[in-house]
Amino acid sequence: MITVLTGGTGGAKFVDGLRRTVPSEEITAIVNTGDDFEWWGLHISPDLDSITYVLASLLSKERGWGVQSDTFFCLQTMAGMAQPAWFQIGDRDLAVHVLRSQLIRQGKTLTGATAQIAVGLKIPARILPMSDFPVATMVTTPDGEISFQEYFVHRRYRDPVRAVRFAGAGRATPAPGVIEAISETSAVLIAPSNPVTSIGPILAVPGIREALRQTSAPVVAISPIVGGAAVSGPAGALMATQGLAVSIAGVAKAYEDFLDALVADQRDDAEAAKLERSGLRVHLTNTVMKTAEDKLALAKSAVVAASAIAPVVASIET
């Protein structure tokens, strides 16, 4: 079994490689839900959706979110009725939001709704929200505090960020299965997601960070920072707001209390050498995922890095 903590488009790409590296049945994804928000009266879970779609072979490769070859006729109709349309929901994508919202209104937990959607899409992997409690990633900008989707999608992360908080995290508990998936697994991988707003909310749920510290499984993170900048998105700017260096050292720092090894890009070899001198295992490879081969190779590198600490999957071709 391999457990992966993930969020965002980098996480979805990595999981795409991972499912081609190990059998999907052996993957448990623990997914950020700090981006969840209500839209058109529906419960939207952007990161759960991306992981669901990638594991169902449905994720749009062009966009990195939503369903491959989706259409946007409902969205266009909403826009025509003067409804908000900045969050782009495709017609196929909408089915998942409508079903999730219905299941939750019927009393199902987010975990239960996520599992039912996964069964409906014939996904053999296990997808777990980090928590069934609402946790909202909130971003303070000069104009005030806004939700993560407002910051990231609507305002295209152009605002300077003064602070990030995870509203509700203090009262949240890990979703059923999350602690077990960290404790009873062969390896825990931290996807190359934004450490602050994709992995950060997961770590903010009381109990998860402790489980990562205590697990006997190797914990391997893949750096989303390459050459001192984020591969995509606002990870760099957000790390800076948290006092983290925008470097693989900053990534290592974010996870320092539980990290066994870091997979970093070859371009960061100098920084990697420094980290290794401080005692962290660092595996250098290409971490920029442009092609299917890149994704596969990166996932294999991560599994190999974990296997170097404790045997993970003997059958991986390396």
Added chain:
Amino acid sequence: MITVLTGGTGGAKFVDGLRRTVPSEEITAIVNTGDDFEWWGLHISPDLDSITYVLASLLSKERGWGVQSDTFFCLQTMAGMAQPAWFQIGDRDLAVHVLRSQLIRQGKTLTGATAQIAVGLKIPARILPMSDFPVATMVTTPDGEISFQEYFVHRRYRDPVRAVRFAGAGRATPAPGVIEAISETSAVLIAPSNPVTSIGPILAVPGIREALRQTSAPVVAISPIVGGAAVSGPAGALMATQGLAVSIAGVAKAYEDFLDALVADQRDDAEAAKLERSGLRVHLTNTVMKTAEDKLALAKSAVVAASAIAPVVASIET
């Protein structure tokens, strides 16, 4: 001002003719909501939708329901996830259901939600649900009592019907504006809708039947029965269950306490002569709406029939 009581596909076709006969601004449609039901956790109002779409020039002419040239990708995705798919919601159509559901959950009445959707679709006519209270048309079959949509759409009205009731009607009140639209108007038209399950629920809302009896405006019904059978759908079978003759006489009987004139098909001239001898005004014309010209001509006939009792719209070309 012209007020039309309507439901079903026959009603939508008639309103399509009416909006080409008189300015849309002068039309108030009082619409059956007995077919409303919850589907995928959304509030669906099939008859409100048909009238909304026809008045927005969006109604599918081929199907008689839903949006012209709509796609069904969300529905297909739902079906792929083993969700019920017998009620066919198109992707554009879905926008209206999602918006209505959101508005109602936010505390808007069905009247308010309907009005906001109409504004969004730039509809100049006024669309009123018969009531803001839930009224559910329930059909008793040999297999038990089922909702109207279950009977009509899912089971394609093949079951013998033993009884029809309008659950909740006793506690319902007319929606704001309904009584005024009947009392303060130039004419009330009863569309060629099913008298039992399209017009019946409207008449079952306490106060509406009384308003029709008391209005000084002429009340003119268009018969959905031609040559002793319904033009479409289960109107004949349903009328029989209510002890009504499946004929224009049965239609006249259903509305006898408030009807001033009946527009019937030329093929029913013998029956019409009998009704006229009993004191009812009957106008004979072609009532089968196959083309846009048919719809226009029938709507004009109905307005002319009303004008023969009291002047309605001086400018109608007849």
